[in-house]
Amino acid sequence: MGRIHKHLKVKLPDPRLAVIDERLKRVKRVIVVASGKGGVGKSLVATTLSLILAKDGRKVGLMDLDFHGPSGHIVLGAKKVVPKEERGIVPPNVHGIKFMSPVYYIGEQPLPLRGTEVSDTFVELLAITKWGRLDYLVIDVPPGIAEEVLDIVRLIKRGEFLIVATPSELAVRTVAKLTKLLLELEVTILGVVENMSLEDAERVEEQAKELGIDYLGPLPFDREVERSLGRPKKLLVTKFARAFRKVVESKFS
Amino acid sequence: MHEWALAEAMVATILTVAKEKDASKITEAKIKLGKLQQIEFDILSFALKELTKGTLLEKADIKLEEEETKFKCRACGFEWNFSDSVKPDDNEKSEAMHFVPDLAHAFIRCPKCGSPDFEIIGGRGAWVEYINISK
Numbered sequence: 001m002g003r004i005h006k007h008l009k010v011k012l013p014d015p016r017l018a019v020i021d022e023r024l025k026r027v028k029r030v031i032v033v034a035s036g037k038g039g040v041g042k043s044l045v046a047t048t049l050s051l052i053l054a055k056d057g058r059k060v061g062l063m064d065l066d067f068h069g070p071s072g073h074i075v076l077g078a079k080k081v082v083p084k085e086e087r088g089i090v091p092p093n094v095h096g097i098k099f100m101s102p103v104y105y106i107g108e109q110p111l112p113l114r115g116t117e118v119s120d121t122f123v124e125l126l127a128i129t130k131w132g133r134l135d136y137l138v139i140d141v142p143p144g145i146a147e148e149v150l151d152i153v154r155l156i157k158r159g160e161f162l163i164v165a166t167p168s169e170l171a172v173r174t175v176a177k178l179t180k181l182l183l184e185l186e187v188t189i190l191g192v193v194e195n196m197s198l199e200d201a202e203r204v205e206e207q208a209k210e211l212g213i214d215y216l217g218p219l220p221f222d223r224e225v226e227r228s229l230g231r232p233k234k235l236l237v238t239k240f241a242r243a244f245r246k247v248v249e250s251k252f253s
Numbered sequence: 254m255h256e257w258a259l260a261e262a263m264v265a266t267i268l269t270v271a272k273e274k275d276a277s278k279i280t281e282a283k284i285k286l287g288k289l290q291q292i293e294f295d296i297l298s299f300a301l302k303e304l305t306k307g308t309l310l311e312k313a314d315i316k317l318e319e320e321e322t323k324f325k326c327r328a329c330g331f332e333w334n335f336s337d338s339v340k341p342d343d344n345e346k347s348e349a350m351h352f353v354p355d356l357a358h359a360f361i362r363c364p365k366c367g368s369p370d371f372e373i374i375g376g377r378g379a380w381v382e383y384i385n386i387s388k
Contacts, residue, residue: 005387005388006387006388007280007385007386007387008274008276008385008386008387008388009383009384009385010270010271010274010383010384010385010386011382011383012266012267012270012380012381012382012383012384013266013270014266014380015259015262015263015265015266015267015379015380015381016262016378017266018262018265018266018269019258019261019262019265022261022265085255087257087258087261087300088255088257088258088261089255089258089352102353102356105348105349105352105353105356105359106349106356106359106360109359109360110359110369111356111358111359112358112369112370113355113358114370114372117355117358117372120354120355120377120378121353121355121356124352124353124354124355124378125353127258127262128255128258128259128352128353130258
């Protein structure tokens, strides 16, 4: 008997999802800087982390995922740089960091995206951005525990979360929610840094202990940080960055 | 070229699905391209030709078809087409949406009420509508 040939018409899934692993194949570690709460300094922490790692000779990429309030370009002072088209999008080198942000395309225009549109934008950027070989890809995540966090867990399963808190109870309570969610999702949590720390406040450290995650240390409130925005060299010698370097040396060496 | 990245994604998806379905041959693949993204057909065709060499897709009939992008205003319900919103010489807007279609929300407004709160109801991005396989 001859072989029976079957002909089938098959519907296909979203093609972008098929290349995300390929795009990140040569990235050793993905560090996700998140908080849940706004205004705690996530972008500053993500950008400074990238600068410290790059200064130490690591190959670093930084992706600003805050479509509603991108800030990485302000901290870095990224001006007059654009990605290169090379069988995809190659992020430009800004102070030693391969930096990707929606601001290259929309400037300072507001981008009022709803939930599924946020997901679509993130997926599109993951599918077309060519990072090449990296020791670290740092992702700056916006406030909240919705699309961006869930999509990172869904699409980049090996993301390691660095949580940012401040001593304010208003921040601590929201950070606890993010932490509980991440623990439930069983993702890697590097620990929590306490930004804008005050000498007599121990709330963040106590909460980290209660939740069973590492307290990585305090980053002091430093007025010089504001004056260093857009000037990475100056930023790296602030008390804030020097304290952060100790965290980086203990956790990323 | 950005078209290469899209072509890579499509080829990877098609070959993965064909393998899952245990296909011995892919006879046809239909690719749809939303107008919003303004894909260069020639570049995409060339990229697909190069990327499918030596694969099950090499001899398939790959059909590319453009689809008009449609928007619907969430505020007033008005529906309109991409061609009504962006003129061909509007380079800044076109380039942004070429790379990431949802960046349309930074540039396009409802032509009737001016709201930025609209959804893309058709012709967003690039996708593979179907493949025909033999097993």
